[in-house]
Amino acid sequence: MKAGAPSMRISGGSALVLAGHGSLFSPESALPIYQHAASLRNTGMFAAVYECFWKEEPSYRNVLYEVEEERVYLVPDFLSHGYFTREILPREFGLTGPVTRRNSSEIRYCEPPGRHPRMAEAIMAQAEKALAQTDCRDVALLLVGHGTDRNENSAETAWEQAERIRRSGRFAECGVAFLEQEPSVLGWRDLVGPRDLVVVPFFLSEGKHSYTxxxxxxxxxxxxRDPGFRNPQTMEGGRRVYYAGTAGMAPTLDQVILAQVEAFDEAHPLV
Known part of the structure; x- marks a missing residue:
């Protein structure tokens, strides 16, 4: 499915609401959501597209007052399920299940884009962009997420996407590492073979985790962000390390979001 191509499964009179985290301190946190929303507006597949945030305005709680459409697709613009998608969003939107009828509106709560099989394509696209003309089949891909011992869903999603990348055969291998749990990115040399490497941060937006x-x-x-940054960087033994943009900033993320909306309609047919 290409962005801009009409879908027979999405009602043209529907609204799309993208719910992000946002930040009081970093405007970069919201940038991907605004980019995804702008791209999806251009497809003409929805009557309207709205953005909302937990830490910024417009807020989760107030955004529905702006929505005039009766059918609303609510997409949590996150890479995995967690506290916000399982607890905060359902509470703030008054959700009672996958489909919630609220006054005259129907809210259809979709999966995060990071859970969709097409997310693997977005990750590989970011890696290939960093590699430029280098043959991917000679390079290992390392997917680096945040991770947390408090919620296994973050790590589970990274492992799922890594397995899809392995099955694609487009890279020599694919490893997974995390900032806050094992396997730690500190031990990255032991997670992939001694070959050239491309690193893809498994985050929605660019920020301190990916930059620093x-x-x-x-x-x-x-x-x-260093003025002298160049791809690739050279490590011990002449190994070249390429550093890619975050997975959530891939140009195809709008298509992954659309795929999640269509997947929801397949699982919960319109009546």
Whole structure:
């Protein structure tokens, strides 16, 4: 499915609401949601597209007062399920299940885009962009997420996407590492073979984790905001390390969001 191509399964009179986290301190946190929303408006597949946030305005609680459409697709613009998608969003939107009828509106609560099989394509696209003309089949891909011991869903999603990348055969291998749980990114050398490597941060937006924390813990000489940053960087033994943009900033994320909306309609047919 290409962005801009009409879908027979999405009602043209529906609204799409993208719910992100947002931040009081970093405007970069909301940037992907605004980019995804702008791209999806251009498809003409929805009567309206709205953004909302937990830490910024417009808020989760107030956004539905702006929505005039009777059918609303609510997509949590996250890479995995967690506290916000399981607890905060259902509470703030008054959800009672996958389909919630609220006054004259019907809210259809979709899966996060990071859970969809097509997310693997977005990750690989970011890796290929960083590699430029280098043959992917000679390079290992390392997917680096945040991870947390408090919620296994974050790690589970990263492992699922890594397995899809392995099955694609487009890279020599694919490993997974995390900032806050095992396997730690500190031990990245033991997670993939001694070959050239492309690193893809498994985050929705660019920020401190992708710009600073991952490169520092890997021992890279420069991080992407250093004036002298260049791809690739060279490590011991002549290994070349390429550093990609975050998975959530892939240009195809709008298509992954649409795929989740269509997947919801397949699981919960319109009546």
């Amino acid at each position: 924390d991952i490169p520092r813990r890997m021992g890279l000489a420069c991080h992407p």
